Amino acid sequence: AQSVAQPEDQVNVAEGNPLTVKCTYSVSGNPYLFWYVQYPNRGLQFLLKYITGDNLVKGSYGFEAEFNKSQTSFHLKKPSALVSDSALYFCAVRRPFSSGSARQLTFGSGTQLTVLP
């Protein structure tokens, strides 16, 4: 079975400071990893993904994430936070070339990011 853990329900950071939202995963084989963002009363929006290649992936709105296989982590980062980055962030994993229920994305429980002015 595959799973995702987002250990922090809430992350607060001051505007202009770097931010990190943590994600660890458990899956057999090489993972496909995703970050999504959700603004209030909206659906999830795709931010970035890791499929293969460079461990550092860059996505929308200046976000990036680093795939660390040895630590089974895929933390989301941004060098300088904006108030408008305040939202709910979800990490997700799936196993490539799988079938049945394992083919689906498994989401973490989400981390609420608040950027303080």
Added chain:
Amino acid sequence: ETGVTQTPRHLVMGMTNKKSLKCEQHLGHNAMYWYKQSAKKPLELMFVYSLEERVENNSVPSRFSPECPNSSHLFLHLHTLQPEDSALYLCASSQDVGQGVFNYGYTFGSGTRLTVV
């Protein structure tokens, strides 16, 4: 606009009512999903349709009934709901034909905020 449209955006219904949620995707995807998002809980996968056939039913109560008449449309029929069914219902789509051919991720609609009174 993500290419996945959900209607209505908000719905208030009594426990004895019958209503339906609608989802339409204009992305040419062949798999569609219903998720339930409750406050402070992980996203719950309710139903999956791939190539218009239901492939997942994660023990959702029978008061929720999905329908997928074609690859572009997905419905969630609701009847005799309970107050605990109040939540944000999200529809998503992806390109997924299984058999080792993978999809990268999902595109979500903005959701229907359901309140059961």
